[in-house]
Amino acid sequence: xxxxxxxxxxxxxxxxxxxxxxxxxxxxxxxxxxxxxxxxxxxxxxxxxxxxxxxxxxxxxxxxxxxxxxxxxxxxxxxxxxxxxxxxxxxxxxxxxxxxxxxxxxxxxxxxxxxxxxxxxxxxxxxxxxxxxxxxxxxxxxxxxxxxxxxxxxxxxxxxxxxxxxxxxxxxxxxxxxxxxxxxxxxxxxxxxxxxxxxxxxxxx
Amino acid sequence: xxxxxxxxxxxxxxxxxxxxxxxxxxxxxxxxxxxxxxxxxxxxxxxxxxxxxxxxxxxxxxxxxxxxxxxxxxxxxxxxxxxxxxxxxxxxxxxxxxxxxxxxxxxxxxxxxxxxxxxxxxxxxxxxxxxxxxxxxxxxxxxxxxxxxxxxxxxxxxxxxxxxxxxxxxxxxxxxxxxxxxxxxxxxxxxxxxxxxxxxxxxxx
DNA sequence: ATGTTGACAGACAGACCTGTCTTGTTCAAG
DNA sequence: CTTGAACAAGACAGGTCTGTCTGTCAACAT
Numbered sequence: 001x002x003x004x005x006x007x008x009x010x011x012x013x014x015x016x017x018x019x020x021x022x023x024x025x026x027x028x029x030x031x032x033x034x035x036x037x038x039x040x041x042x043x044x045x046x047x048x049x050x051x052x053x054x055x056x057x058x059x060x061x062x063x064x065x066x067x068x069x070x071x072x073x074x075x076x077x078x079x080x081x082x083x084x085x086x087x088x089x090x091x092x093x094x095x096x097x098x099x100x101x102x103x104x105x106x107x108x109x110x111x112x113x114x115x116x117x118x119x120x121x122x123x124x125x126x127x128x129x130x131x132x133x134x135x136x137x138x139x140x141x142x143x144x145x146x147x148x149x150x151x152x153x154x155x156x157x158x159x160x161x162x163x164x165x166x167x168x169x170x171x172x173x174x175x176x177x178x179x180x181x182x183x184x185x186x187x188x189x190x191x192x193x194x195x196x197x198x199x200x201x202x203x204x205x
Numbered sequence: 206x207x208x209x210x211x212x213x214x215x216x217x218x219x220x221x222x223x224x225x226x227x228x229x230x231x232x233x234x235x236x237x238x239x240x241x242x243x244x245x246x247x248x249x250x251x252x253x254x255x256x257x258x259x260x261x262x263x264x265x266x267x268x269x270x271x272x273x274x275x276x277x278x279x280x281x282x283x284x285x286x287x288x289x290x291x292x293x294x295x296x297x298x299x300x301x302x303x304x305x306x307x308x309x310x311x312x313x314x315x316x317x318x319x320x321x322x323x324x325x326x327x328x329x330x331x332x333x334x335x336x337x338x339x340x341x342x343x344x345x346x347x348x349x350x351x352x353x354x355x356x357x358x359x360x361x362x363x364x365x366x367x368x369x370x371x372x373x374x375x376x377x378x379x380x381x382x383x384x385x386x387x388x389x390x391x392x393x394x395x396x397x398x399x400x401x402x403x404x405x406x407x408x409x410x
Numbered sequence: 411a412t413g414t415t416g417a418c419a420g421a422c423a424g425a426c427c428t429g430t431c432t433t434g435t436t437c438a439a440g
Numbered sequence: 441c442t443t444g445a446a447c448a449a450g451a452c453a454g455g456t457c458t459g460t461c462t463g464t465c466a467a468c469a470t
Contacts, residue, residue, distance in 0.1 A: 035328060120317060122240075123238075123240060159390055165375055166367035166372070167367055182366075185364055189395065
């Protein structure tokens with residue numbers, strides 16, 4: 001199962017889902033848009049049309065809801081990325097990563113990375129998922145580097161991830177346009193340095 | 206006037222400064238460490254040993270204090286950077302940027318970029334200084350690229366800034382070590398591609 | 411000597427926060 | 441039909457938030 005950018009943004013009007021789903025989807029939308037601390041339980045309850053006790057039956061605390069939100073965000077984001085790059089060889093997968101990110105940056109409602117933002121807000125005692133998400137993404141990129149036969153796949157993956165994070169922050173603060181070119185150039189340069197003989201070309205799009 | 210990393214962290218125990226200074230320095234420390242929303246006015250007032258009315262005489266609202274904090278942070282951070290790289294030629298200045306950042310990442314109490322964090326917390330209506338800071342830093346880097354005679358200084362500066370932002374976020378979330386190598390490699394690769402004939406060597410340190 | 415200014419201390423209002431509890435309704439399984 | 445689970449609506453408690461207000465005191469200028 002894959003996700004489109006719309007799925008990543010979360011469903012719009014909530015149909016006749018059970019209370020837990022409505023709460024989680026509402027939190028998904030509000031937490032990402034307004035931040036964790038700025039979004040109160042009361043608002044989530046009101047907008048999801050759920051009783052307060054129904055909320056506390058499914059989530060023992062706000063922190064538990066935040067954890068569930070980050071888990072869901074991680075699953076959807078990774079699924080979106082895999083779907084966006086499905087069917088590509090590992091070399092093309094890596095080369096197309098900047099294009100996928102561009103799509104995300106330009107999507108309506110884009111407000112940066114939920115895990116970077118959450119970590120920035122919560123500080124050192126941030127939910128573990130903020131760091132876990134980045135580790136899993138790094139592992140995925142490293143795997144593709146190894147599959148592509150690149151030398152020092154761990155180093156290449158670290159370089160690509162760092163560029164990727166920088167692009168997310170730049171796009172969030174200054175707009176998608178300023179991030180696009182720099183991200184593409186850094187990727188091309190890194191892959192070219194790591195790829196050895198064969199040149200990297202931009203697939204599709 | 207320049208600032209050391211200690212100055213960047215703010216003064217420790219507050220001497221016999223006037224009320225406004227004590228409030229601002231306390232806010233400087235607490236806002237950076239715990240975030241803007243997590244830091245209440247009451248705590249700032251208590252820790253700065255100031256009456257509430259004295260606070261509101263100098264700052265009409267919490268938002269005004271946040272703005273003043275970001276202004277001060279911008280001035281100190283830029284002054285720290287200039288002091289850290291003072292006396293270098295523009296080529297060496299650019300090549301030494303990753304080393305300066307490393308020093309910052311390893312400093313006690315490092316918790317990422319106050320402007321990235323502030324923007325992540327405040328969302329679209331974030332204080333203008335969060336974006337202004339990045340623009341001024343980009344302009345400074347671009348100027349050094351131009352002085353160094355690099356082709357397409359704006360593009361090179363955008364690439365370096367993106368790598369720099371990525372390194373800040375990586376260091377904040379996963380530790381200074383994971384950011385160090387990748388930042389150095391991306392800088393070396395970018396400067397080498399832009400520098401043309403002459404090779405880039407790491408100055409000093 | 412007297413008025414002014416700045417600051418400290420703390421009460422207070424009104425809003426919002428998380429989390430608990432009560433009451434009544436719907437619906438489905440036994 | 442009864443029983444119990446899930447749910448809606450909302451009062452409530454206890455805390456915290458920003459911002460206002462009243463007093464009191466010391467330094468200082470006139």
